[in-house]
Amino acid sequence: MSLALATLIYEWRRYLAAVIALAFSGLLILAQVGMFTGIVKGATATVDRSRADILILPAKLESLINSGATGLPARIQPQIYMNPEVAEVASWDGNGGRWTNVPKKGEKQVSEYISVMMVDPRKGAVTLPVDYPETVRVALLEPYAVVLDRTALKRLGVKVGDPATLRGHTVWVRGVVDGYPDINQATVVVSRDTFRMLGMMEKPDKTGPLMVRLKDPSKAIEVRDQLNAVSGGLYRAWTRAELSKANEGALMKEQIIGVFLGFSVFLGFLIGVGITSQTLRGAILANIKEFASLRALGVSMGSLRLIVLELSFWVGLVGLAATGVLTYGVYLLATHGGMPMGFPLNWVILVAVLLMAISLASGLMALGVLKKSQPADLLR
Structure with a gap:
């Protein structure tokens, strides 16, 4: 020593x-x-924990953080299926609306603008995060059911089972998840059907970013390059790990x-x-x-x-x-x-x-x- x-x-x-x-x-x-x-x-947890191997974004987008519009022409989705390695393609859509709780006696009414994200509650769906409990997946099958991160319950003035108003429609809090907080703006999750019934599919010729699941996930880089080669400048394909790193870098910049x-x-x-x-x-x-x-x-x-x-x-x-x-x-x-x-x-x-x-x-x-x-x- x-x-x-x-x-x-x-x-x-x-x-x-x-x-x-x-x-x-x-x-x-x-x-x-x-x-x-x-x-x-927290903001990109749904993407990071999805079953997607590749994400399709607009060509000029460098990340999902403070990047502006993420919409894509709807005609791109069937084009992605032309690659033989692609097993499933689904859009990941989002929107927003005015949320108002229904306070009980002695409680405070909360009214604020929130983000609304959608998932497909089908078993094994590419947009469904892998860490969603089965009870949450089943709960989302109910029309007008919403799921919140646990940290947003108090902020939005609700508990599991409570009703609330979202965009003039009555919705019901049917479950909570952990690890999906959004500090900037509270976010609720709904099914694709509920998303549509809330009137949030505003432009049928546009979709959100596309999530792509491959038959062989080990070929993600190869398929990414193939998709980019035939994109014609309409979109850019990212591997999930690549996009996650870009999101972190964008915030630090x-x-x-x-x-x-x-x-x-x-x-x-x-x-x-x-x-x-x-x-x-x-x-x-x-x-x-x-x-x-x-x-x-x-x-x-x-x-x-x-x-x-x-x-x-x-x-x-x-x-x-x-x-x-x-x-x-x-x-x-x-x-x-x-x-x-x-x-x-x-x-x-x-x-x-x-x-x-x-x-x-x-x-x-x-x-x-x-x-x-x-x-x-x-x-x-």
């Missing part, structure tokens, strides 16, 4: 402040990234989110360097006689500097581990509250590199203290 690691283990209290500073610097960034990514995952994350990185760096460097400096000063003893034994100043840098390296690793524990705790709290979180690998790597850079930079800033480790001081 190296001297630096032994020092950290036996005098861990001296370095605890540095570890905590690094951990909270990392958490400051990762928590925001996880929240923003979770917003995307939003200017306001970029400002938030950039400020968090800057603030985390300042806090981390400020506290970690002072902690290392104080710990070295507390052990200055030990460093002086090493110099008296013939250890060079260069070797002592390497010990300090190695010590800062180990502090950085422990800080990384603490960041992981704290981030996991935040993840558990968020998911327990119905808010999904996601941590893209590139951001995790960025935070890991940043924390190690903070720790090593702090070690470099603390090297000046070693000048006080004069062997002659041991005689005083």
Whole structure:
């Protein structure tokens, strides 16, 4: 065991402040990234958890996030079936309308504009998310039945079994699902038949994005390229994984989110360097006689500097581990509250590199203290 690691283990209290500073610097960034990514995952959960292997979007669309109209000409749907690998094609339509609950005595009336998404409640349907319970699927077979994410019940002022008004029609809350929150606008899910009865199929010559299930999912990239080759510029085919990655990237490119994350990185760096460097400096000063003893034994100043840098390296690793524990705790709290979180690998790597850079930079800033480790001081 190296001297630096032994020092950290036996005098861990001296370095605890540095570890905590690094951990909270990392958490400051990762928590925001996880929240923003979770917003995307909640908004696109129906697509991400569908049985679709390929998604068909308008040619110029780069994602489903803040991308504008997603409608396609209805004539495209039968064209997709011309590929021999295609097993099922279905449109994923959405619309919106005014929602008003029917409050009981003493309850508050809620009236707000909501999003309405549709699924096909047929067993194994390409638009039906794989994690929908069977009870929810059966409930959606009922005309005018709606399903909400659990987090939207209070927001819309209803419970399971309650009636409400949507676009002037009476609908009934027949089930709840988890993991489909939408922070911007509450969303309800209906069957395709209910969607039509609510008058939301406004343009028969237009459909929403198309979900495509293949006979062999392993051929998704091959079929995507084949569909794009014959699209004539009318649409663009995406694999589900490719679209999910594009959705996450689109949110991170939003200017306001970029400002938030950039400020968090800057603030985390300042806090981390400020506290970690002072902690290392104080710990070295507390052990200055030990460093002086090493110099008296013939250890060079260069070797002592390497010990300090190695010590800062180990502090950085422990800080990384603490960041992981704290981030996991935040993840558990968020998911327990119905808010999904996601941590893209590139951001995790960025935070890991940043924390190690903070720790090593702090070690470099603390090297000046070693000048006080004069062997002659041991005689005083």
